[in-house]
Amino acid sequence: MSKLKKSDKFLKLVGKHQEAKKVDKFKGTLGDYLSLLEKDPGIPKLSHKRLYDTITSHGITRMSTSEDRCNKLFNGEEIRTYNYFQNQFFGMERSLAKIMRFLRSASLKGEESRQVLLLLGPVGAGKSALLERIKSALEDCEPMYHIEGCPVREEPLHLIPRSLRDEFQKIYGIKIEGDLCPVCRHNLKEKYDNDYMSVPITQSSFSVRGRRGVGVVPPMDANSQDVTILVGSEDISKLDLYSEDDPRVLSLNGAFNVGNRGIVEFVEVFKNEIEFLHTMITATQEKAVPSPGKGPMIYFDGVILAHCNEAEWNKFKSENTNEAILDRIVRVNVPYSLEYTEEQKIYEKLLGLSDFDGHIAPHTLEVASMFAVLSRLHPSNKVDPLTKMKIYNGKDVIEQGHVKKIDVNDLRDEARDEGMTGISTRFIMKAIDAAMSDSDKNMVTPISIREALIRQVKDQIVVEDDRNRYLDFLGKTLHEEYLNILEKEITKAFVSAYDEQAESLFNNYLDHAEAYVNMTTVKDGVTNEEIHPDEPFMASIEEQIGIVGTAKENFRVDITAYMFSKLRRGEKVDWKSYAPLREAIETKLTASVRDISRIVTKSKSRDKKQQVKYNEMVQTLIEEYGYNEESAEEVIKFASNNLWRDS
Ligand SMILES: Nc1ncnc2c1ncn2[C@@H]1O[C@H](COP(=O)(O)OP(=O)(O)OP(=O)(O)O)[C@@H](O)[C@H]1O
Numbered sequence: 001m002s003k004l005k006k007s008d009k010f011l012k013l014v015g016k017h018q019e020a021k022k023v024d025k026f027k028g029t030l031g032d033y034l035s036l037l038e039k040d041p042g043i044p045k046l047s048h049k050r051l052y053d054t055i056t057s058h059g060i061t062r063m064s065t066s067e068d069r070c071n072k073l074f075n076g077e078e079i080r081t082y083n084y085f086q087n088q089f090f091g092m093e094r095s096l097a098k099i100m101r102f103l104r105s106a107s108l109k110g111e112e113s114r115q116v117l118l119l120l121g122p123v124g125a126g127k128s129a130l131l132e133r134i135k136s137a138l139e140d141c142e143p144m145y146h147i148e149g150c151p152v153r154e155e156p157l158h159l160i161p162r163s164l165r166d167e168f169q170k171i172y173g174i175k176i177e178g179d180l181c182p183v184c185r186h187n188l189k190e191k192y193d194n195d196y197m198s199v200p201i202t203q204s205s206f207s208v209r210g211r212r213g214v215g216v217v218p219p220m221d222a223n224s225q226d227v228t229i230l231v232g233s234e235d236i237s238k239l240d241l242y243s244e245d246d247p248r249v250l251s252l253n254g255a256f257n258v259g260n261r262g263i264v265e266f267v268e269v270f271k272n273e274i275e276f277l278h279t280m281i282t283a284t285q286e287k288a289v290p291s292p293g294k295g296p297m298i299y300f301d302g303v304i305l306a307h308c309n310e311a312e313w314n315k316f317k318s319e320n321t322n323e324a325i326l327d328r329i330v331r332v333n334v335p336y337s338l339e340y341t342e343e344q345k346i347y348e349k350l351l352g353l354s355d356f357d358g359h360i361a362p363h364t365l366e367v368a369s370m371f372a373v374l375s376r377l378h379p380s381n382k383v384d385p386l387t388k389m390k391i392y393n394g395k396d397v398i399e400q401g402h403v404k405k406i407d408v409n410d411l412r413d414e415a416r417d418e419g420m421t422g423i424s425t426r427f428i429m430k431a432i433d434a435a436m437s438d439s440d441k442n443m444v445t446p447i448s449i450r451e452a453l454i455r456q457v458k459d460q461i462v463v464e465d466d467r468n469r470y471l472d473f474l475g476k477t478l479h480e481e482y483l484n485i486l487e488k489e490i491t492k493a494f495v496s497a498y499d500e501q502a503e504s505l506f507n508n509y510l511d512h513a514e515a516y517v518n519m520t521t522v523k524d525g526v527t528n529e530e531i532h533p534d535e536p537f538m539a540s541i542e543e544q545i546g547i548v549g550t551a552k553e554n555f556r557v558d559i560t561a562y563m564f565s566k567l568r569r570g571e572k573v574d575w576k577s578y579a580p581l582r583e584a585i586e587t588k589l590t591a592s593v594r595d596i597s598r599i600v601t602k603s604k605s606r607d608k609k610q611q612v613k614y615n616e617m618v619q620t621l622i623e624e625y626g627y628n629e630e631s632a633e634e635v636i637k638f639a640s641n642n643l644w645r646d647s
């Protein structure tokens with residue numbers, strides 16, 4: 001078969017696309033619509049329910065207590081996560097759960113259905129992205145049925161006269177809310193001679209760009225604020241043809257008209273003048289919006305979503321004349337992520353979406369995300385910032401041979417509203433770009449990102465306190481933390497079969513510790529002799545995490561009990577099972593290669609044999625850890641200058 005030309009290939013796609021779009025659009029009368037309702041009484045749902053159903057139709061997953069994250073960071077609470085937002089939003093589970101709870105209550109016609117949902121968060125926390133995602137949910141839901149030619153695409157059941165609605169509800173089990181818009185009312189009388197059963201009904205899909213079912217209100221300055229943006233206007237050119245109270249002069253193209261049955265979004269809502277917002281309140285309170293000109297109010301059913309940042313919110317809140325509005329708002333905070341591994345996923349997502357094609361060395365985004373999180377944390381009386389950052393990430397922090405007993409909830413209680421300040425995702429993305437364009441090797445490394453961040457902080461952060469704090473994080477805290485990470489990594493690349501060696505140390509240690517605790521002996525692996533627990537061997541591991549003297553005994557008792565209880569529950573144990581011991585083993589292995597690391601990483605002092613060893617290590621870094629030639633060289637040089645300075 002001959003190869004298709006590009007244009008043919010594309011035309012084929014177009015054909016398929018158009019075919020798929022050609023879903024049979026319903027065309028019929030109100031009578032036909034009623035027959036549809038007999039089969040599916042769920043059709044005339046209100047906007048909140050439609051949105052809720054659409055989002056949840058993608059599936060709900062419950063966080064499981066078998067996940068570490070669930071236990072450590074969510075108190076073992078199996079919170080719901082929504083597949084529709086998965087892989088696009090990270091570390092936002094709590095905000096999403098609140099948003100969905102709002103929609104759920106509103107869909108059950110609770111008080112929430114008469115409230116505005118306000119997303120409040122710092123710049124770049126993902127509010128706009130989240131709203132985009134929510135709005136686009138409507139685009140792939142079932143098209144809505146509406147009266148043909150209705151400017152606000154209203155529910156066909158509005159045609160049923162008030163006097164028949166009780167009976168209708170008894171027969172169909174459907175409660176009708178809302179009345180005809182002025183245009184449909186006019187048409188019913190003039191065009192259809194009040195024969196409502198014959199009024200044509202059709203279907204439309206939702207479209208954000210097509211302004212069908214989604215209305216967006218951008219923030220406006222006082223001068224250009226005009227309610228016509230919200231509720232439409234009177235078409236002056238038509239005033240010659242029709243009288244002023246004739247609905248045919250109306251242009252119902254305001255955000256509330258467009259967003260009827262779907263969503264009306266207020267971007268940076270409190271930048272607007274308060275007068276402008278009254279329509280929003282009316283829409284929630286009365287479920288109706290004013291008609292342009294002098295006509296009666298027009299029924300409105302839609303989800304009203306708004307967002308703004310904290311400064312605007314605080315200003316607005318402080319003015320007591322705004323109470324009526326405040327009472328109508330359900331606020332959901334959208335803070336920055338305080339888990340650096342989740343934060344890192346945001347950068348990965350954004351880089352994936354860009355044209356970025358450079359090399360990103362291992363730990364680059366990790367270091368950047370650690371910085372972002374550190375900048376967002378409030379100081380604690382209980383722990384230092386780095387420790388807090390790790391605890392917030394679900395990590396065990398070891399102190400004197402024990403996992404530090406700090407409850408993440410205590411830390412959170414200590415710092416209400418954390419995550420509403422600090423460095424934004426955008427700030428980090430800019431630094432990544434800057435580091436990239438400064439590199440002549442088309443790469444970013446933890447070293448260059450740190451430098452780029454330092455430059456950017458000096459350049460852009462004007463608040464003295466913040467600036468100093470950030471520079472301290474970058475210059476000290478993260479410098480040291482990265483060196484720790486790097487030393488471990490280089491050790492792993494050095495020690496052949498690292499995991500096996502670690503495992504063997506672990507098994508040995510456990511055998512001896514157990515024998516020590518139970519006052520028994522250990523069988524020597526080689527000679528099969530029964531020997532006494534090897535005190536110097538055990539001490540050589542324990543001292544790595546500062547356990548000396550009488551603390552040794554406790555440590556051995558603890559670890560034996562811990563492992564025994566794990567085994568009894570049928571759980572697997574390995575060298576990573578008990579965080580303090582894992583740390584001790586890693587440190588011991590690191591110490592065991594420190595001398596050779598020092599020599600081999602310095603190009604000057606390498607002899608032939610050492611050169612071979614060096615090459616092997618570089619190869620491992622490249623093949624197993626994701627470096628390339630240049631980034632491996634850069635980090636090794638950094639390690640040799642900073643880690644193993646000849647003392
Ligand atoms: N938690 C997150 N998960 C996934 N992506 C995120 C997250 N937070 C931010 N982003 C991404 O960061 C970028 C900036 O976010 P966005 O523009 O939505 O922020 P915003 O809260 O609207 O900020 P602003 O107040 O400045 O308008 C977006 O591309 C968004 O996808």
Ligand SMILES: [Mg+2]
Nearest residue numbers: 124127128129
């Ligand atoms: Mg935004």
